[in-house]
Amino acid sequence: MHFYELNMQQKLSALGVGQKGVILAIEDEELVLKLMEMGFLPGEEVVVEQIAPLGDPISVMVAGYQVSLRISEADAIVLDNIS
Numbered sequence: 001m002h003f004y005e006l007n008m009q010q011k012l013s014a015l016g017v018g019q020k021g022v023i024l025a026i027e028d029e030e031l032v033l034k035l036m037e038m039g040f041l042p043g044e045e046v047v048v049e050q051i052a053p054l055g056d057p058i059s060v061m062v063a064g065y066q067v068s069l070r071i072s073e074a075d076a077i078v079l080d081n082i083s
Contacts, residue, residue, distance in 0.1 A: 010082050012046060012060070013074035020047040021079030023062075028076035039063030040077060 009024060023044050026032045039062045040046070049066060050059040056071045 008082050009078055009080050011075050012048075012069075012077040012079055013058075013071050015048045015079070015082070017048050017051055019082060020045055021082040022046075024078045024080045026076050027078060028073075031073060031076050035073065035077065038067055039065055046077070046079065 010021065012021070015021065023040055023042050023046060025042065026035050026040065041063070044063055047061045048058060049061050052058065057068045058071065058074055059066055059068050060074075061067075
């Protein structure tokens with residue numbers, strides 16, 4: 001396996017301010033519909049805008065909207081192409 005073949009998947013909850021990624025999947029079946037209605041769709045880019053002083057909630061930009069998420073919700077969102 002070559003370096004460029006490594007899988008760069010990560011959870012949204014692990015990103016820092018200014019980091020972004022592309023949504024691959026939502027792993028929590030109970031949250032799928034709620035998050036998709038909020039614009040968290042596969043292929044959509046997400047950027048972390050702010051993190052509260054105690055780490056929860058976080059504010060992200062997705063589909064042209066700024067959305068606040070609990071860390072438990074962000075932990076269900078799997079991203080790719082992290083930068």
